[in-house]
Amino acid sequence: MISQRVNYIINYFKVALLNIKSNITGNLFAFAIMSFSYFIMLFFLLCYVNIYNYMRLFQKNNIMIVFLKNGAKKDNVINYIKTIKGIKNIHYYSHKSSLKFLEGKVNHIRSILKGVNPDFLPSFIKIRFKKDAISKIFLSNIYLRIKTFKGVSIVYYNKLLEDKIVQFMFFTKVIGLIIFIFLFILSIFISYSAIKLVILRKQTEIEILKLIGATNSYIRIPMFIEGEIGTILSFFLSVLLLFLIFKTFIYYHFSDFLAYFHINIIFLSGWQIFLIFIIALVSGFLGTYLSSKKFFYEPAI
């Protein structure tokens, strides 16, 4: 029975290949349309991933500044901060170093700073966190803990900007999802139309096969194979195309320009490509299913 199954499967593949061969132009046309649709989908994902990635750099703003009250015991504060996990390094700036910094900034009129008591300027601790250790919750958590520590006056960590970015990233996610669903439906529709062009030509063939005793699955399975072969090939063509364009334009022509703005352009990860691949397979399947459906209504006899 197993060998019978294998025979069936081999035959389905043979029939599918025969069908492709006997309607090569139709299949190439469908192939081209589907490649184009997957290309657009991949291209959107690539843009989205890069925007998202770029904004994450903002979110990973990893510096926190702790201003100390006058007369606070800085060692206590520093020791306390050292117990917090995820810290890369800590720098203490005394009143005097603040004054020096200010003098450096206003070098040409530094005489007006003569006689200023350094205590009027803040002493503070600059904390740099490890990039991979920070998230919003982590930072705000630490913020609250340090803020309530004895001797600490103000803690500053660019909270405003961060909240804005978190909001913005939420919208990016939502919009990305909407575009993605839209593209998914679009790709089903495109597969449907493309495969329908191929299948419509087979109408007489389907009728004949039914007349000589073929079951629906006997007729339909090769169609699914044909559809999926087209899907897989056009998917890989579009990935290849996108990759080549990515390499050529972005890498060779813009890399210096982008590096200047600290923009790091990335290609899709294996998982992202795999995700689109699954979507392509599903849309190929649904496309075949929908476009062949009308041939398989058996009138009740």
Place this chain on the structure above:
Amino acid sequence: MIEFNHVYKSYDKNYILRDLNFNVNKGEFIFITGPSGAGKTTTLKMLIALEKPTHGTIKFIDTELQNLKPKDIPFLRRKIGFVFQDFKLLSNRTVFQNVALGLEVSGIFGDVIVKNVTEILKAVELFVKKDEYPLSLSGGEQQRVAIARALIQNPQVLLADEPTGNLDEDTSRIIIDLIKSFNNKGTTVILATHDKNLIRMGRARTIDITKS
């Protein structure tokens, strides 16, 4: 083996068959006749559940066709070989592949196919043309391919719809002898034709559907 009981068939309230009754026994050879448009093709189509009688019942062996479920129709059709008036060959497959289809649809693959197709193509004297495509064949040759495809499933019944329709007398003779030779080996044959000469030549029981 086959029973038509009070079969009526209409298209849009236009009755083409009225109270058709006949039986066919196993191993028999019969003609169904009547002028063009009388409903010969329709009668044969009802036997493979391609058309549904408006009233009446049709029985094939033990099956009442009106009780047949859609999923069982392919299995009925494998037991009944049908040679269509317009052949219904697949133009993108060779003679060999067209005939092999008759077996492949029932899930038979591999060496059996090569053996059986070769055998039947030799029987209809078309083995030399096995790799040609139907459109490059003459009408008589296409007819024989259609017969070979219908018979390769080794059906219990062969339905032949105007198998000599557009053929000259000599070719008709060859086709009729071919069908008769399969009938002699036990296949029940129902042959629909309006050709009086053919009926005279065949000398078999004749059912005139206009007189039902």
